[in-house]
Each structure stands twice: as structure tokens, then as C-alpha cells.
Amino acid sequence: xxxxxxxxxxxxxxxxxxxxxxxxxxxxxxxxxxxxxxxxxxxxxxxxxxxxxxxxxxxxxxxxxxxxxxxxxxxxxxxxxxxxxxxxxxxxxxxxxxxxxxxxxxxxxxxxxxxxxxxxxxxxxx
Amino acid sequence: xxxxxxxxxxxxxxxxxxxxxxxxxxxxxxxxxxxxxxxxxxxxxxxxxxxxxxxxxxxxxxxxxxxxxxxxxxxxxxxxxxxxxxxxxxxxxxxxxxxxxxxxxxxxxxxxxxxxxxxxxxxxxx
DNA sequence: GTAATCCTTGACGCCGGTGTCAATGTCAAG
DNA sequence: CTTGACATTGACACCGGCGTCAAGGATTAC
Numbered sequence: 001x002x003x004x005x006x007x008x009x010x011x012x013x014x015x016x017x018x019x020x021x022x023x024x025x026x027x028x029x030x031x032x033x034x035x036x037x038x039x040x041x042x043x044x045x046x047x048x049x050x051x052x053x054x055x056x057x058x059x060x061x062x063x064x065x066x067x068x069x070x071x072x073x074x075x076x077x078x079x080x081x082x083x084x085x086x087x088x089x090x091x092x093x094x095x096x097x098x099x100x101x102x103x104x105x106x107x108x109x110x111x112x113x114x115x116x117x118x119x120x121x122x123x124x125x126x
Numbered sequence: 127x128x129x130x131x132x133x134x135x136x137x138x139x140x141x142x143x144x145x146x147x148x149x150x151x152x153x154x155x156x157x158x159x160x161x162x163x164x165x166x167x168x169x170x171x172x173x174x175x176x177x178x179x180x181x182x183x184x185x186x187x188x189x190x191x192x193x194x195x196x197x198x199x200x201x202x203x204x205x206x207x208x209x210x211x212x213x214x215x216x217x218x219x220x221x222x223x224x225x226x227x228x229x230x231x232x233x234x235x236x237x238x239x240x241x242x243x244x245x246x247x248x249x250x251x252x
Numbered sequence: 253g254t255a256a257t258c259c260t261t262g263a264c265g266c267c268g269g270t271g272t273c274a275a276t277g278t279c280a281a282g
Numbered sequence: 283c284t285t286g287a288c289a290t291t292g293a294c295a296c297c298g299g300c301g302t303c304a305a306g307g308a309t310t311a312c
Binding site: 002003004014018033034035036 | 257258259260261
């Protein structure tokens with residue numbers, strides 16, 4: 001299939017696909033006229049990349065997963081490098097959560113001081 | 127005092143101070159030679175801005191607080207506009223926390239699937 | 253033939269808050 | 283006078299993942 005179809009099927013833009021290629025995450029066979037030609041496997045790669053991006057991974061983070069799929073594994077997570085990334089991201093996310101919780105507490109305290117009646121509820125994740 | 131001293135006392139760069147001025151958050155009297163001259167009140171403003179930035183506010187978010195201080199209030203939080211920003215930021219932070227918690231759960235689940243032995247602990251904020 | 257779609261590469265724009273360099277002026281100390 | 287520490291404005295760089303426009307070639311439909 002060509003880039004337009006892949007984009008449609010993957011639910012992203014052709015721009016994004018070309019960008020992934022430029023970043024070395026995907027490659028494309030070229031037809032005689034210079035058009036990129038993709039396989040179902042490529043759709044698989046793109047889908048993997050997309051799902052990783054939606055949980056906050058960067059393209060850099062996605063590399064091991066793509067490499068893992070290319071190596072023939074059924075899942076992009078089946079390789080130790082991918083697992084290592086999972087661990088690292090988990091730690092990063094935890095850090096961010098801690099930071100945000102601290103900020104929230106700080107802002108809530110300030111708000112309470114500035115406006116005693118405005119009790120901030122929500123985020124009752126004790 | 128001149129910009130260098132203010133920067134030192136506020137713990138930021140002169141670049142940042144000029145940027146705040148460019149963004150209309152602070153102003154400076156000019157000496158005959160063109161040098162910026164600041165007062166203690168300006169230090170106060172900058173300190174306020176800094177503390178807001180550190181909890182994740184943007185310079186745009188900081189405007190009401192600066193305006194409040196300029197209006198003569200003892201605290202930058204003493205104005206309804208500031209309180210409104212506090213509320214909005216609190217909601218934004220809560221959103222971000224929710225997003226991160228969801229992502230964390232997702233990543234943790236993936237990790238567990240990929241590596242059954244790798245139980246992700248931490249982030250026990252039940 | 254020509255219009256309508258598709259494709260190509262290249263390159264600037266965005267967002268926020270600076271870092272950093274450039275080229276130049278000011279001023280006090282030696 | 284010279285050095286050095288300070289000041290000025292201006293402007294590019296950064297980070298990430300694209301959006302978007304430009305200018306053109308390819309292919310299909312009619």
C-alpha cells in the first residue's frame with residue numbers, strides 16, 4: 001500500500017509517517033515512480049509506535065519496540081531492551097506524579113490561604 | 127539596583143529579567159546611561175513570579191498576581207483574578223495527575239504482561 | 253487534454269522560557 | 283590609557299512531533 005492508505009489505516013498523517021521514516025523508525029520500499037510502498041508489517045510497526053506515543057513515550061523510547069518487532073518477535077515488548085524502557089518510563093511517570101502531587105498540595109495550600117472559603121476538593125487520591 | 131544585582135538577589139539570570147519585562151510582567155526605570163534601575167518592590171515581583179513558575183505556572187498565569195501586587199496588595203494572591211487562576215491551575219494539575227495515573231497503570235500492565243516476574247512496585251498512593 | 257488525486261522533497265512555524273553569542277556602550281579602578 | 287566588570291539590544295538555538303504551505307511529478311478517470 002502507499003503512504004496515504006497506510007496513514008488512513010493507522011489513523012495518522014502522512015507527515016507523521018515520513019517523520020518516523022526520517023527518524024529511522026520505519027523504512028519503505030520504493031516503487032518505480034518513487035512512491036513509498038508499505039506492507040502489513042509496516043502497519044503493525046506504526047500501530048505499535050502510536051500506542052506507545054499515546055502513553056507518553058517519545059519516538060526515541062519507541063525504538064527498541066520497533067526493533068523487537070522487526071526482529072520477528074510477536075510483540076514489541078518481548079525484548080529485554082523494551083522491558084528496560086518500560087521500567088524507565090514507569091520511574092519517570094512516578095517522578096512526574098510525585099512532582100504534580102507536591103505542586104497540587106502547594107497550590108491548594110496557597111488557595112486556602114488566599115481564600116479560606118474556597119476549600120479545594122477533588123483529587124482525593126489519599 | 128541594576129539588573130545584575132536584582133538577578134543575583136532573585137536567583138535568576140538577567141536574560142530572564144529582560145524577558146519578563148518584554149512580556150510586560152515587570153517594568154524598569156532607566157538611568158541616564160540607559161541602564162535599568164530596579165526597586166525593592168521589583169524584587170518582590172520577581173520573587174512572586176519565580177515561586178509561581180516553580181509550581182508549574184506560566185508567565186501568563188502569573189500576570190494577575192503581579193497586577194495584584196502592583197495594585198498595592200500585600201499578597202499577590204489577594205485578588206479574585208489570582209484566586210481564579212489558582213482554581214484553574216488546580217483543575218489542570220488534577221487533570222494531568224489523572225492522565226499520568228492512567229498511563230502508569232497502562233505501562234505497568236504492559237510491563238507485567240511482557241515480563242511476569244517484573245512486578246512494578248512503588249507509587250503506592252492508594 | 254485536463255481535472256482531480258495522489259505522491260515527492262524541502263523548509264518554516266509552533267510552544268515557553270530561557271541559554272548563549274555578537275557587537276557595542278558605560279564606568280570605576282589601576 | 284587600559285583593563286575589566288557591568289550594561290545595552292538583537293537574534294539564533296533548543297526541545298518534539300508534527301502542521302502546513304510550496305512547487306512540482308505521477309497516475310487515474312473522464
